[in-house]
Amino acid sequence: MEAGFSLALRDSTVGIFGLGLMGGSLAMRLKGHCRTLIGFDSHLPTLELALSKNIIDHAEAVFPSPQMGEGLGVRVDLLILAAPVPSIINILQQLPALMPYPCIVLDLGSTKQNIVQAMSALPERFDPIGGHPICGKEKLGLENADPNLYQDAPFVTTPLERTTQRAKFAVTQLISTIGARLIEMTAPDHDRIIASTSHLPFLLSSALAHSTPQEFSPLIGPGFRSASRLAGTPSHMMIGILQSNRENILNAIQNFHNSLDEIESALQNENDAQLELLFNQSRAAYQSLTKN
């Protein structure tokens, strides 16, 4: 780690832990904007693909616990954890043993309270900050990575009390370099909001696909495709997210039930004036929520 207050991204060694859709897309966009870009992954073919596509400068194989623990071979200024939520927490727990050097630690996990809590247990040499870029797609993996994935996406950061200005400055440069929009907030606020804007839509898409008989397939149009798209997300990604945000998600489901019940009861009672009012409110809400 360089001495001094500020850390210029272009002079930094950046490590990305996990070269899936999120980490791989980040690497693609970041390549050439930092001194050295190192990819850490436990899946050797992924590292080979990343090297062959020149997405990273250097590859380091890592192995999940309990084999993990030999130390990460190289020193980085900024380590970015791009893995599912439970893996991020697992890595954070092992990081003190793995990495003897000081470094800034940023994660890209979809929930923040559990992760920030795990970050708060890191030894003092680490300078941790929570992060969540709000982008992605239902097809995961390095083979679906896209250097423009982060363009114009909201990128939430949830600093800890101990997070230094130096870490914030490094992360601000990173977010600006990949074309995303920085939004700083607390981890509890993030988790409450994201339950409504991300986790609930996944559950609705999933329940919609689940409740639709297969024989209806010939009449599937763009509306159904759009409303059910998130149901294509691999479940192993979602389980960890949902585990770490259960209460907020249950609240978001309850709010959704209230709205759907209003619509259902207006439909049941043939109250078309009320239906129209509700749809107009929903349309205005949709337009305002998605205007950026």
Added chain:
Amino acid sequence: MEAGFSLALRDSTVGIFGLGLMGGSLAMRLKGHCRTLIGFDSHLPTLELALSKNIIDHAEAVFPSPQMGEGLGVRVDLLILAAPVPSIINILQQLPALMPYPCIVLDLGSTKQNIVQAMSALPERFDPIGGHPICGKEKLGLENADPNLYQDAPFVTTPLERTTQRAKFAVTQLISTIGARLIEMTAPDHDRIIASTSHLPFLLSSALAHSTPQEFSPLIGPGFRSASRLAGTPSHMMIGILQSNRENILNAIQNFHNSLDEIESALQNENDAQLELLFNQSRAAYQSLTKN
């Protein structure tokens, strides 16, 4: 109307009643593939726009009931009703007074039982057939029309008992010309299926937008956009559709409730194995339903 059993689309005069998103997109794609293309609309600026963009060969102003009734000025072989469901039913009721000539009548309405019923009351000179192209977008109007809107879209036809082979043949040519995929079924089957694959997704998108606080807007990402997109559909379009398919839609909502309740209860009980099972089933259902 030409004599003889079959009617070649390229030798036909086709009238499109309603030059909004659906009718306008159809006209764009059909232009040049029939002898004459006539646009009927009550909105004069729409007719002027259609003429100035060379989307139709000839424009005829029509006026909604009760002023309507002077007769449609020109004779057509195939009349396509591209209007919201209640307007289609209204036009069908007035058609005997408006059009003294025989012609094939196809509609593009989103529900079929009410429309096919109204069609069955037409005098014998009309040769009616129900239709529903399953495509569209949440932004309506001729200004959003797109000649590729119908490409690869399912196009359901619901013939009546009285529908002739001649009408079916003409509609088959039309569907093939615009690049859509013909699916013939009964009106009750159509309405039951489309309640699940189209009307339910609209209601879910609408309830999702309705239940999301405006201050959550900064954290809206592509998942929310996709799941809520249909909430942008103008309500006046949807009310007529829902009115004409209430029972089927209430059943589809009930099936959705069952699936969401299963997910909610697994989440509540921290039964992650059950959650994973449900998500895997949903993902497989999504992939199979949307594979075409």
